[in-house]
Amino acid sequence: MHAIEGILFEPVGCLAEFPAEPFHEIATRLFGGRRKTSKSGSRAYWHLLNLIEAADRKLDPSEREMVESLEVQAVDGASAYDDVVPALSELKAIGTRLLVASSLSNAAVTRFLERSVPREHFSAMWSRDNAGGVKALPLRSALHCASLNPERTMFLTDTAEGLKVAKSVGVQSILMMNDPDEAKRLAMHDPAGGIVSLYELPDFVRLLAARNA
Amino acid sequence: MKNISIYRPSTVEEAIQLLSRHGTEAGVYAGGTDLLIRLKNRLKQAPTYLVDVKKIDNLRYIKEDAKGGVAIGTATKLSEMADSELLQKKYPMLVQAINMISSPELRNASTLGGDLLQEVWCQYLRGGYSCWRNGGYLCYGAIGDNSYYHSAMGGRLCYAVYPGDAATALIAFDARVKLATPGGVKELSMEQLVPGDMMVDGRIQSHVVRFNEILTEVVIPPPKPGVRASFEKLRPRGVWDFAMASLAMSLQVRDKTIEDARVVFGGISGKPLRETHVETFLKGKTLAADLSDQAVSIALANAAPLKYNSTKIDMAKGLLASGLAKMSAVA
Numbered sequence: 001m002h003a004i005e006g007i008l009f010e011p012v013g014c015l016a017e018f019p020a021e022p023f024h025e026i027a028t029r030l031f032g033g034r035r036k037t038s039k040s041g042s043r044a045y046w047h048l049l050n051l052i053e054a055a056d057r058k059l060d061p062s063e064r065e066m067v068e069s070l071e072v073q074a075v076d077g078a079s080a081y082d083d084v085v086p087a088l089s090e091l092k093a094i095g096t097r098l099l100v101a102s103s104l105s106n107a108a109v110t111r112f113l114e115r116s117v118p119r120e121h122f123s124a125m126w127s128r129d130n131a132g133g134v135k136a137l138p139l140r141s142a143l144h145c146a147s148l149n150p151e152r153t154m155f156l157t158d159t160a161e162g163l164k165v166a167k168s169v170g171v172q173s174i175l176m177m178n179d180p181d182e183a184k185r186l187a188m189h190d191p192a193g194g195i196v197s198l199y200e201l202p203d204f205v206r207l208l209a210a211r212n213a
Numbered sequence: 214m215k216n217i218s219i220y221r222p223s224t225v226e227e228a229i230q231l232l233s234r235h236g237t238e239a240g241v242y243a244g245g246t247d248l249l250i251r252l253k254n255r256l257k258q259a260p261t262y263l264v265d266v267k268k269i270d271n272l273r274y275i276k277e278d279a280k281g282g283v284a285i286g287t288a289t290k291l292s293e294m295a296d297s298e299l300l301q302k303k304y305p306m307l308v309q310a311i312n313m314i315s316s317p318e319l320r321n322a323s324t325l326g327g328d329l330l331q332e333v334w335c336q337y338l339r340g341g342y343s344c345w346r347n348g349g350y351l352c353y354g355a356i357g358d359n360s361y362y363h364s365a366m367g368g369r370l371c372y373a374v375y376p377g378d379a380a381t382a383l384i385a386f387d388a389r390v391k392l393a394t395p396g397g398v399k400e401l402s403m404e405q406l407v408p409g410d411m412m413v414d415g416r417i418q419s420h421v422v423r424f425n426e427i428l429t430e431v432v433i434p435p436p437k438p439g440v441r442a443s444f445e446k447l448r449p450r451g452v453w454d455f456a457m458a459s460l461a462m463s464l465q466v467r468d469k470t471i472e473d474a475r476v477v478f479g480g481i482s483g484k485p486l487r488e489t490h491v492e493t494f495l496k497g498k499t500l501a502a503d504l505s506d507q508a509v510s511i512a513l514a515n516a517a518p519l520k521y522n523s524t525k526i527d528m529a530k531g532l533l534a535s536g537l538a539k540m541s542a543v544a
Contacts, residue, residue, distance in 0.1 A: 001350060175351070180520045183356040193350030200370050203412065204350070207370070210415035 003212040006097035013042030020044035022074035046161040071108035080116035087198035088121040101142040103134035233425040247331040281435035287326030306442035310382035316453040333373035360521040366482035367517040381479035385461035391430040409484035456480030458528035505537040
Protein backbone atom coordinates (compact mmCIF):
# COMPACT_ATOMS: atom_id res chain seq x y z
CA MET A 1 0.00 0.00 0.00
CA HIS A 2 1.23 3.50 -0.81
CA ALA A 3 1.83 6.22 1.73
CA ILE A 4 -1.45 7.99 2.50
CA GLU A 5 -2.25 11.61 1.69
CA GLY A 6 -5.94 11.76 2.47
CA ILE A 7 -8.77 9.88 4.17
CA LEU A 8 -12.43 9.93 3.17
CA PHE A 9 -14.96 9.44 5.92
CA GLU A 10 -18.54 8.27 5.63
CA PRO A 11 -20.00 9.30 8.99
CA VAL A 12 -22.41 6.36 9.12
CA GLY A 13 -20.60 3.52 10.88
CA CYS A 14 -17.15 5.10 10.70
CA LEU A 15 -17.49 8.18 12.83
CA ALA A 16 -20.64 7.27 14.74
CA GLU A 17 -23.06 4.47 15.48
CA PHE A 18 -26.30 5.36 13.71
CA PRO A 19 -29.73 3.93 14.48
CA ALA A 20 -31.11 1.63 11.77
CA GLU A 21 -34.76 2.56 12.09
CA PRO A 22 -34.79 5.89 10.18
CA PHE A 23 -33.06 4.26 7.20
CA HIS A 24 -35.52 1.34 7.23
CA GLU A 25 -38.33 3.88 7.36
CA ILE A 26 -36.99 5.75 4.33
CA ALA A 27 -36.59 2.51 2.39
CA THR A 28 -40.13 1.43 3.18
CA ARG A 29 -41.69 4.79 2.34
CA LEU A 30 -39.77 5.23 -0.92
CA PHE A 31 -39.69 1.71 -2.21
CA GLY A 32 -42.33 -0.19 -0.26
CA GLY A 33 -41.84 -3.91 0.23
CA ARG A 34 -41.02 -5.83 3.36
CA ARG A 35 -39.35 -3.94 6.14
CA LYS A 36 -35.74 -5.00 6.75
CA THR A 37 -34.99 -5.78 10.36
CA SER A 38 -31.20 -5.33 10.53
CA LYS A 39 -30.15 -3.72 13.79
CA SER A 40 -27.05 -2.29 12.18
CA GLY A 41 -27.43 1.34 11.15
CA SER A 42 -24.65 0.91 8.61
CA ARG A 43 -26.21 -2.08 6.91
CA ALA A 44 -29.62 -0.41 6.83
CA TYR A 45 -28.03 2.69 5.33
CA TRP A 46 -26.09 0.87 2.62
CA HIS A 47 -29.17 -1.20 1.79
CA LEU A 48 -31.07 2.04 1.30
CA LEU A 49 -28.28 3.41 -0.91
CA ASN A 50 -28.48 0.29 -3.07
CA LEU A 51 -32.22 0.85 -3.49
CA ILE A 52 -31.71 4.52 -4.34
CA GLU A 53 -29.02 3.68 -6.87
CA ALA A 54 -31.05 0.90 -8.46
CA ALA A 55 -34.18 3.12 -8.75
CA ASP A 56 -32.13 5.69 -10.66
CA ARG A 57 -34.69 8.47 -10.30
CA LYS A 58 -34.82 11.92 -8.80
CA LEU A 59 -36.81 12.34 -5.63
CA ASP A 60 -39.74 14.70 -5.82
CA PRO A 61 -39.73 17.62 -3.32
CA SER A 62 -42.00 15.92 -0.81
CA GLU A 63 -39.93 12.70 -0.90
CA ARG A 64 -36.78 14.71 -0.57
CA GLU A 65 -38.16 16.51 2.47
CA MET A 66 -39.19 13.22 4.06
CA VAL A 67 -35.80 11.62 3.43
CA GLU A 68 -33.88 14.59 4.78
CA SER A 69 -36.06 14.77 7.84
CA LEU A 70 -35.56 11.07 8.63
CA GLU A 71 -31.83 11.32 7.96
CA VAL A 72 -31.55 14.26 10.35
CA GLN A 73 -33.48 12.13 12.83
CA ALA A 74 -30.85 9.40 12.31
CA VAL A 75 -28.08 11.93 12.90
CA ASP A 76 -29.76 13.08 16.10
CA GLY A 77 -29.92 9.49 17.30
CA ALA A 78 -26.29 8.76 16.38
CA SER A 79 -23.52 8.52 18.96
CA ALA A 80 -20.09 9.58 17.78
CA TYR A 81 -17.33 7.15 18.76
CA ASP A 82 -15.11 8.29 21.65
CA ASP A 83 -11.98 8.01 19.56
CA VAL A 84 -13.12 10.23 16.67
CA VAL A 85 -11.95 13.66 17.80
CA PRO A 86 -8.55 12.61 19.21
CA ALA A 87 -7.84 10.49 16.12
CA LEU A 88 -8.84 13.21 13.67
CA SER A 89 -6.80 15.81 15.56
CA GLU A 90 -3.73 13.59 15.44
CA LEU A 91 -4.21 12.80 11.76
CA LYS A 92 -4.54 16.47 10.94
CA ALA A 93 -1.42 17.23 12.97
CA ILE A 94 0.62 14.76 10.92
CA GLY A 95 -0.57 16.38 7.71
CA THR A 96 -3.22 13.94 6.51
CA ARG A 97 -6.07 15.56 4.59
CA LEU A 98 -9.45 14.57 5.98
CA LEU A 99 -12.64 14.82 3.94
CA VAL A 100 -16.23 13.84 4.48
CA ALA A 101 -17.55 11.82 1.54
CA SER A 102 -21.04 10.73 2.41
CA SER A 103 -24.18 9.58 0.65
CA LEU A 104 -26.27 11.36 3.26
CA SER A 105 -28.02 14.58 2.28
CA ASN A 106 -26.29 17.90 2.75
CA ALA A 107 -28.66 18.74 5.57
CA ALA A 108 -27.84 15.52 7.42
CA VAL A 109 -24.07 15.86 7.01
CA THR A 110 -24.21 19.49 8.13
CA ARG A 111 -26.27 18.51 11.13
CA PHE A 112 -23.81 15.71 11.94
CA LEU A 113 -20.88 18.09 11.85
CA GLU A 114 -22.69 20.61 14.03
CA ARG A 115 -23.67 18.01 16.55
CA SER A 116 -21.01 15.32 16.71
CA VAL A 117 -17.65 16.12 15.12
CA PRO A 118 -16.40 19.69 14.63
CA ARG A 119 -16.25 20.64 10.98
CA GLU A 120 -12.80 22.19 11.38
CA HIS A 121 -11.28 18.71 11.20
CA PHE A 122 -12.29 18.34 7.57
CA SER A 123 -10.95 20.17 4.56
CA ALA A 124 -14.03 19.40 2.46
CA MET A 125 -17.50 18.01 2.84
CA TRP A 126 -19.19 16.01 0.12
CA SER A 127 -22.74 14.79 0.36
CA ARG A 128 -25.06 13.20 -2.20
CA ASP A 129 -26.44 16.68 -2.94
CA ASN A 130 -23.22 18.39 -3.98
CA ALA A 131 -21.77 15.19 -5.46
CA GLY A 132 -24.90 14.55 -7.55
CA GLY A 133 -25.53 11.01 -6.34
CA VAL A 134 -24.77 8.28 -3.86
CA LYS A 135 -22.13 5.62 -3.16
CA ALA A 136 -19.16 6.16 -5.47
CA LEU A 137 -20.08 9.71 -6.53
CA PRO A 138 -19.25 11.53 -3.26
CA LEU A 139 -15.92 9.67 -3.17
CA ARG A 140 -15.08 10.59 -6.75
CA SER A 141 -16.02 14.23 -6.20
CA ALA A 142 -13.90 14.41 -3.05
CA LEU A 143 -10.91 12.86 -4.81
CA HIS A 144 -11.25 15.04 -7.89
CA CYS A 145 -11.71 18.37 -6.17
CA ALA A 146 -8.93 17.75 -3.67
CA SER A 147 -6.64 16.37 -6.41
CA LEU A 148 -6.03 13.28 -4.33
CA ASN A 149 -4.44 10.20 -5.85
CA PRO A 150 -6.91 7.35 -5.16
CA GLU A 151 -4.08 4.94 -4.38
CA ARG A 152 -2.89 7.33 -1.70
CA THR A 153 -6.34 7.77 -0.22
CA MET A 154 -8.21 5.64 2.29
CA PHE A 155 -11.92 5.15 2.60
CA LEU A 156 -13.16 3.74 5.88
CA THR A 157 -16.17 1.48 5.87
CA ASP A 158 -17.81 -1.24 7.93
CA THR A 159 -19.92 -2.88 5.25
CA ALA A 160 -19.39 -5.13 2.23
CA GLU A 161 -21.05 -2.51 0.04
CA GLY A 162 -18.66 0.14 1.27
CA LEU A 163 -15.70 -2.10 0.44
CA LYS A 164 -17.06 -2.64 -3.08
CA VAL A 165 -17.56 1.07 -3.62
CA ALA A 166 -14.04 1.87 -2.40
CA LYS A 167 -12.56 -0.69 -4.77
CA SER A 168 -14.61 0.61 -7.68
CA VAL A 169 -13.18 4.08 -7.08
CA GLY A 170 -9.65 2.76 -6.64
CA VAL A 171 -9.10 4.03 -3.10
CA GLN A 172 -7.68 1.90 -0.28
CA SER A 173 -10.63 0.19 1.41
CA ILE A 174 -10.12 0.10 5.16
CA LEU A 175 -12.42 -2.06 7.19
CA MET A 176 -13.68 -0.65 10.46
CA MET A 177 -13.84 -3.79 12.56
CA ASN A 178 -16.59 -2.58 14.86
CA ASP A 179 -18.13 -6.02 15.36
CA PRO A 180 -15.70 -8.97 15.38
CA ASP A 181 -18.09 -11.48 13.82
CA GLU A 182 -19.14 -9.13 11.06
CA ALA A 183 -15.51 -8.07 10.54
CA LYS A 184 -14.45 -11.72 10.19
CA ARG A 185 -17.00 -12.12 7.40
CA LEU A 186 -16.01 -8.85 5.75
CA ALA A 187 -12.30 -9.71 5.90
CA MET A 188 -13.13 -12.33 3.24
CA HIS A 189 -13.88 -9.41 0.88
CA ASP A 190 -10.17 -8.65 0.86
CA PRO A 191 -10.05 -5.11 2.24
CA ALA A 192 -6.74 -3.30 1.86
CA GLY A 193 -6.55 -3.10 5.65
CA GLY A 194 -8.54 -3.02 8.85
CA ILE A 195 -8.57 -1.23 12.18
CA VAL A 196 -10.33 -1.92 15.45
CA SER A 197 -10.36 1.68 16.64
CA LEU A 198 -9.88 5.07 15.03
CA TYR A 199 -7.06 5.57 17.54
CA GLU A 200 -5.07 3.22 15.30
CA LEU A 201 -5.50 5.30 12.16
CA PRO A 202 -2.61 7.75 12.81
CA ASP A 203 -0.31 4.77 13.50
CA PHE A 204 -1.53 3.16 10.29
CA VAL A 205 -0.67 6.30 8.31
CA ARG A 206 2.74 6.59 9.99
CA LEU A 207 3.51 2.92 9.37
CA LEU A 208 2.71 3.31 5.69
CA ALA A 209 4.93 6.37 5.50
CA ALA A 210 7.75 4.42 7.14
CA ARG A 211 7.31 1.37 4.94
CA ASN A 212 7.31 3.53 1.83
CA ALA A 213 10.21 5.75 2.90
CA MET B 214 12.31 -22.05 3.73
CA LYS B 215 14.00 -19.15 1.98
CA ASN B 216 17.73 -19.10 1.35
CA ILE B 217 19.62 -17.49 4.17
CA SER B 218 23.18 -16.38 4.82
CA ILE B 219 24.77 -16.78 8.21
CA TYR B 220 27.56 -14.59 9.54
CA ARG B 221 29.60 -15.56 12.58
CA PRO B 222 31.20 -12.39 13.95
CA SER B 223 33.57 -12.64 16.90
CA THR B 224 32.91 -9.21 18.39
CA VAL B 225 29.86 -7.10 19.09
CA GLU B 226 31.30 -4.32 16.93
CA GLU B 227 31.64 -6.67 13.97
CA ALA B 228 28.08 -7.89 14.52
CA ILE B 229 26.78 -4.32 14.50
CA GLN B 230 28.60 -3.62 11.23
CA LEU B 231 26.97 -6.66 9.65
CA LEU B 232 23.54 -5.69 10.91
CA SER B 233 24.03 -2.13 9.64
CA ARG B 234 25.09 -3.40 6.22
CA HIS B 235 21.97 -5.49 5.66
CA GLY B 236 19.42 -3.24 7.36
CA THR B 237 16.10 -4.82 8.28
CA GLU B 238 16.94 -7.86 6.14
CA ALA B 239 19.28 -9.00 8.91
CA GLY B 240 18.55 -10.37 12.36
CA VAL B 241 20.47 -11.51 15.42
CA TYR B 242 20.68 -15.29 15.76
CA ALA B 243 21.43 -16.78 19.17
CA GLY B 244 19.37 -19.70 20.52
CA GLY B 245 17.20 -19.77 17.42
CA THR B 246 14.10 -21.05 19.23
CA ASP B 247 12.10 -18.10 17.94
CA LEU B 248 13.96 -16.97 14.82
CA LEU B 249 14.39 -20.40 13.21
CA ILE B 250 10.70 -21.13 13.68
CA ARG B 251 9.83 -17.86 11.95
CA LEU B 252 12.01 -18.96 9.05
CA LYS B 253 10.44 -22.42 9.01
CA ASN B 254 7.00 -20.80 9.07
CA ARG B 255 8.11 -18.89 5.95
CA LEU B 256 7.16 -15.56 7.43
CA LYS B 257 7.84 -12.59 5.18
CA GLN B 258 9.27 -10.68 8.11
CA ALA B 259 11.89 -13.35 8.95
CA PRO B 260 15.44 -12.15 8.24
CA THR B 261 17.53 -13.30 5.29
CA TYR B 262 20.92 -12.55 6.85
CA LEU B 263 21.49 -14.13 10.25
CA VAL B 264 24.15 -12.65 12.45
CA ASP B 265 25.09 -15.47 14.80
CA VAL B 266 26.25 -13.99 18.11
CA LYS B 267 26.97 -17.32 19.83
CA LYS B 268 30.68 -17.07 19.10
CA ILE B 269 30.97 -13.70 20.79
CA ASP B 270 32.61 -14.58 24.11
CA ASN B 271 31.63 -11.66 26.27
CA LEU B 272 27.86 -12.07 25.94
CA ARG B 273 27.49 -15.20 28.06
CA TYR B 274 27.97 -14.76 31.80
CA ILE B 275 26.24 -14.33 35.13
CA LYS B 276 28.29 -12.27 37.56
CA GLU B 277 27.87 -10.19 40.66
CA ASP B 278 28.65 -6.52 40.13
CA ALA B 279 30.41 -4.12 42.50
CA LYS B 280 27.13 -2.84 43.96
CA GLY B 281 25.90 -6.30 44.90
CA GLY B 282 23.58 -6.63 41.90
CA VAL B 283 23.96 -9.15 39.12
CA ALA B 284 24.85 -8.65 35.46
CA ILE B 285 23.78 -11.25 32.92
CA GLY B 286 25.07 -11.45 29.36
CA THR B 287 22.22 -11.76 26.92
CA ALA B 288 23.61 -14.86 25.19
CA THR B 289 23.34 -16.70 28.51
CA LYS B 290 21.06 -19.69 28.15
CA LEU B 291 17.90 -19.84 30.20
CA SER B 292 19.02 -23.18 31.60
CA GLU B 293 22.21 -21.54 32.85
CA MET B 294 20.12 -18.92 34.63
CA ALA B 295 17.89 -21.62 36.07
CA ASP B 296 20.96 -23.45 37.43
CA SER B 297 22.72 -20.35 38.74
CA GLU B 298 23.34 -20.45 42.46
CA LEU B 299 24.00 -16.71 42.43
CA LEU B 300 20.59 -15.96 40.95
CA GLN B 301 18.91 -18.50 43.22
CA LYS B 302 20.47 -16.82 46.25
CA LYS B 303 19.73 -13.24 45.25
CA TYR B 304 16.59 -13.46 43.11
CA PRO B 305 14.81 -16.78 43.65
CA MET B 306 11.67 -15.38 41.98
CA LEU B 307 13.60 -14.85 38.74
CA VAL B 308 14.79 -18.46 38.79
CA GLN B 309 11.21 -19.55 39.48
CA ALA B 310 10.03 -17.55 36.44
CA ILE B 311 12.81 -18.88 34.20
CA ASN B 312 11.92 -22.45 35.16
CA MET B 313 8.38 -21.84 33.95
CA ILE B 314 9.52 -20.78 30.48
CA SER B 315 8.94 -23.43 27.87
CA SER B 316 10.49 -26.91 28.34
CA PRO B 317 13.92 -28.03 29.68
CA GLU B 318 15.09 -28.77 26.13
CA LEU B 319 14.14 -25.34 24.87
CA ARG B 320 15.57 -23.60 27.94
CA ASN B 321 18.82 -25.32 27.09
CA ALA B 322 18.84 -23.58 23.69
CA SER B 323 17.03 -20.28 24.37
CA THR B 324 18.98 -17.25 25.51
CA LEU B 325 17.96 -14.44 27.81
CA GLY B 326 18.20 -11.92 24.96
CA GLY B 327 16.05 -14.10 22.75
CA ASP B 328 13.40 -14.46 25.42
CA LEU B 329 13.29 -10.70 25.99
CA LEU B 330 13.08 -9.80 22.29
CA GLN B 331 11.12 -12.73 20.92
CA GLU B 332 8.39 -12.24 18.36
CA VAL B 333 4.79 -12.66 19.48
CA TRP B 334 3.24 -16.11 19.28
CA CYS B 335 -0.01 -15.18 17.61
CA GLN B 336 -1.29 -18.17 15.64
CA TYR B 337 -2.22 -15.93 12.72
CA LEU B 338 1.26 -14.42 12.42
CA ARG B 339 2.93 -17.80 12.85
CA GLY B 340 0.46 -19.28 10.39
CA GLY B 341 1.65 -16.84 7.73
CA TYR B 342 -1.35 -14.52 7.66
CA SER B 343 -0.61 -11.14 6.14
CA CYS B 344 -1.01 -9.28 9.42
CA TRP B 345 0.58 -6.07 10.67
CA ARG B 346 3.75 -7.85 11.76
CA ASN B 347 4.00 -9.81 8.54
CA GLY B 348 3.76 -7.02 5.98
CA GLY B 349 -0.04 -6.72 5.98
CA TYR B 350 -2.57 -4.27 7.35
CA LEU B 351 -5.05 -6.14 9.52
CA CYS B 352 -5.00 -7.93 12.88
CA TYR B 353 -6.65 -11.31 12.46
CA GLY B 354 -6.34 -11.97 16.17
CA ALA B 355 -8.65 -9.05 16.93
CA ILE B 356 -11.47 -10.65 14.97
CA GLY B 357 -10.58 -14.36 15.09
CA ASP B 358 -9.77 -16.74 17.91
CA ASN B 359 -8.19 -14.56 20.56
CA SER B 360 -8.78 -16.76 23.58
CA TYR B 361 -5.13 -17.49 24.41
CA TYR B 362 -2.46 -15.11 23.17
CA HIS B 363 -4.16 -11.80 22.43
CA SER B 364 -4.45 -8.70 24.51
CA ALA B 365 -7.27 -8.17 26.97
CA MET B 366 -6.02 -4.64 27.62
CA GLY B 367 -6.50 -3.05 24.20
CA GLY B 368 -4.05 -2.91 21.34
CA ARG B 369 -2.27 -0.74 18.84
CA LEU B 370 -2.80 -2.26 15.38
CA CYS B 371 -1.47 -5.66 16.55
CA TYR B 372 -3.39 -7.29 19.41
CA ALA B 373 -0.98 -10.13 20.20
CA VAL B 374 0.35 -10.27 23.75
CA TYR B 375 4.00 -9.89 24.63
CA PRO B 376 5.00 -13.50 25.28
CA GLY B 377 8.18 -13.31 27.38
CA ASP B 378 8.27 -14.20 31.07
CA ALA B 379 11.79 -12.99 31.85
CA ALA B 380 10.92 -9.33 31.20
CA THR B 381 7.84 -9.56 33.42
CA ALA B 382 9.96 -10.90 36.28
CA LEU B 383 12.86 -8.51 35.66
CA ILE B 384 10.62 -5.42 35.68
CA ALA B 385 9.55 -6.42 39.20
CA PHE B 386 13.26 -6.12 40.14
CA ASP B 387 13.67 -2.78 38.32
CA ALA B 388 16.31 -4.32 36.04
CA ARG B 389 18.10 -2.31 33.38
CA VAL B 390 19.58 -3.30 30.04
CA LYS B 391 22.50 -2.29 27.87
CA LEU B 392 22.31 -2.02 24.11
CA ALA B 393 25.33 -1.89 21.85
CA THR B 394 24.61 0.58 19.06
CA PRO B 395 26.69 2.11 16.27
CA GLY B 396 26.89 5.25 18.42
CA GLY B 397 27.99 3.48 21.61
CA VAL B 398 26.31 1.83 24.57
CA LYS B 399 22.74 2.81 25.38
CA GLU B 400 21.12 2.03 28.72
CA LEU B 401 17.41 1.56 29.27
CA SER B 402 15.13 0.28 31.96
CA MET B 403 13.50 -3.06 31.22
CA GLU B 404 10.18 -1.27 30.87
CA GLN B 405 11.66 1.05 28.27
CA LEU B 406 13.02 -1.94 26.37
CA VAL B 407 9.61 -3.58 25.93
CA PRO B 408 7.03 -0.78 25.91
CA GLY B 409 4.51 -2.67 23.77
CA ASP B 410 3.82 -2.43 20.07
CA MET B 411 6.16 0.10 18.55
CA MET B 412 6.95 1.15 15.02
CA VAL B 413 10.68 0.69 14.70
CA ASP B 414 12.41 0.89 11.33
CA GLY B 415 9.07 0.47 9.55
CA ARG B 416 8.19 -2.67 11.50
CA ILE B 417 5.81 -3.34 14.34
CA GLN B 418 7.58 -4.95 17.26
CA SER B 419 7.22 -5.21 21.02
CA HIS B 420 10.65 -3.78 21.81
CA VAL B 421 12.64 -0.68 20.89
CA VAL B 422 15.81 -2.37 19.59
CA ARG B 423 16.68 -1.06 16.14
CA PHE B 424 17.93 -3.21 13.28
CA ASN B 425 21.58 -2.34 13.95
CA GLU B 426 21.56 -2.64 17.73
CA ILE B 427 22.33 -5.61 19.95
CA LEU B 428 21.02 -6.22 23.44
CA THR B 429 24.16 -7.12 25.39
CA GLU B 430 23.48 -7.13 29.11
CA VAL B 431 20.80 -7.15 31.77
CA VAL B 432 21.69 -5.63 35.13
CA ILE B 433 19.59 -6.40 38.19
CA PRO B 434 20.04 -4.04 41.15
CA PRO B 435 20.94 -5.56 44.53
CA PRO B 436 17.98 -7.06 46.37
CA LYS B 437 16.36 -4.56 48.70
CA PRO B 438 16.13 -5.39 52.41
CA GLY B 439 12.90 -7.12 53.37
CA VAL B 440 11.93 -7.87 49.80
CA ARG B 441 9.52 -10.70 49.06
CA ALA B 442 8.84 -11.68 45.51
CA SER B 443 6.63 -14.18 43.74
CA PHE B 444 5.99 -15.27 40.16
CA GLU B 445 2.89 -17.13 39.10
CA LYS B 446 1.78 -18.20 35.66
CA LEU B 447 -1.32 -19.75 34.18
CA ARG B 448 -1.04 -21.49 30.82
CA PRO B 449 -3.17 -23.83 28.73
CA ARG B 450 -0.77 -26.74 29.30
CA GLY B 451 1.30 -26.66 32.44
CA VAL B 452 4.29 -28.29 30.75
CA TRP B 453 5.47 -25.61 28.39
CA ASP B 454 2.92 -23.13 27.07
CA PHE B 455 3.12 -19.35 27.05
CA ALA B 456 1.28 -17.46 29.75
CA MET B 457 -2.42 -16.80 29.42
CA ALA B 458 -1.76 -14.63 32.45
CA SER B 459 1.23 -14.29 34.73
CA LEU B 460 2.15 -12.09 37.65
CA ALA B 461 5.52 -11.01 38.99
CA MET B 462 5.24 -9.23 42.30
CA SER B 463 7.90 -7.75 44.48
CA LEU B 464 7.05 -6.24 47.88
CA GLN B 465 9.47 -4.54 50.19
CA VAL B 466 8.17 -5.15 53.68
CA ARG B 467 9.28 -3.81 57.04
CA ASP B 468 7.47 -4.80 60.23
CA LYS B 469 4.60 -6.10 58.11
CA THR B 470 4.22 -2.71 56.40
CA ILE B 471 4.63 -2.62 52.63
CA GLU B 472 7.16 0.10 51.88
CA ASP B 473 7.40 -0.45 48.16
CA ALA B 474 5.58 -2.63 45.63
CA ARG B 475 6.00 -3.70 42.05
CA VAL B 476 3.14 -5.56 40.44
CA VAL B 477 3.69 -6.68 36.85
CA PHE B 478 1.24 -8.72 34.79
CA GLY B 479 2.33 -10.78 31.81
CA GLY B 480 0.36 -12.52 29.08
CA ILE B 481 -2.57 -10.12 29.06
CA SER B 482 -1.25 -7.13 27.12
CA GLY B 483 1.15 -6.14 24.36
CA LYS B 484 3.78 -5.48 27.04
CA PRO B 485 4.59 -6.58 30.57
CA LEU B 486 2.00 -4.47 32.33
CA ARG B 487 2.84 -2.66 35.55
CA GLU B 488 -0.32 -2.19 37.56
CA THR B 489 0.62 1.11 39.18
CA HIS B 490 -2.80 1.62 40.78
CA VAL B 491 -2.33 -1.56 42.79
CA GLU B 492 1.27 -0.63 43.58
CA THR B 493 0.15 2.74 44.96
CA PHE B 494 -2.66 1.10 46.89
CA LEU B 495 -0.32 -1.43 48.49
CA LYS B 496 2.30 1.07 49.64
CA GLY B 497 1.96 1.82 53.36
CA LYS B 498 -0.56 -0.97 53.93
CA THR B 499 -0.09 -3.80 56.38
CA LEU B 500 0.55 -7.06 54.60
CA ALA B 501 -2.44 -9.15 55.66
CA ALA B 502 -4.91 -11.59 54.19
CA ASP B 503 -7.67 -9.00 53.78
CA LEU B 504 -5.55 -6.91 51.43
CA SER B 505 -6.15 -9.04 48.38
CA ASP B 506 -9.89 -8.31 47.99
CA GLN B 507 -9.30 -4.57 47.82
CA ALA B 508 -6.27 -4.91 45.56
CA VAL B 509 -8.18 -7.14 43.17
CA SER B 510 -11.11 -4.72 43.08
CA ILE B 511 -8.95 -1.89 41.77
CA ALA B 512 -6.71 -3.97 39.49
CA LEU B 513 -6.91 -3.76 35.68
CA ALA B 514 -9.72 -1.21 35.72
CA ASN B 515 -9.05 -0.29 32.08
CA ALA B 516 -9.30 -3.84 30.77
CA ALA B 517 -10.62 -4.06 27.21
CA PRO B 518 -11.03 -7.76 26.46
CA LEU B 519 -11.62 -9.03 22.95
CA LYS B 520 -14.53 -11.33 22.17
CA TYR B 521 -13.04 -14.53 23.57
CA ASN B 522 -10.49 -13.51 26.18
CA SER B 523 -12.19 -11.79 29.11
CA THR B 524 -11.21 -14.83 31.16
CA LYS B 525 -7.60 -13.60 31.03
CA ILE B 526 -8.59 -10.69 33.25
CA ASP B 527 -10.20 -13.07 35.75
CA MET B 528 -7.04 -15.17 35.67
CA ALA B 529 -4.80 -12.16 36.24
CA LYS B 530 -6.92 -10.98 39.16
CA GLY B 531 -6.87 -14.51 40.57
CA LEU B 532 -3.08 -14.50 40.41
CA LEU B 533 -2.99 -11.19 42.26
CA ALA B 534 -5.25 -12.55 44.99
CA SER B 535 -3.27 -15.76 45.39
CA GLY B 536 0.08 -13.96 45.24
CA LEU B 537 -0.89 -11.54 47.99
CA ALA B 538 -2.42 -14.33 50.06
CA LYS B 539 0.79 -16.36 49.87
CA MET B 540 2.95 -13.40 50.78
CA SER B 541 0.79 -12.45 53.72
CA ALA B 542 0.82 -16.06 54.93
CA VAL B 543 4.61 -15.90 55.09
CA ALA B 544 4.42 -12.66 57.07
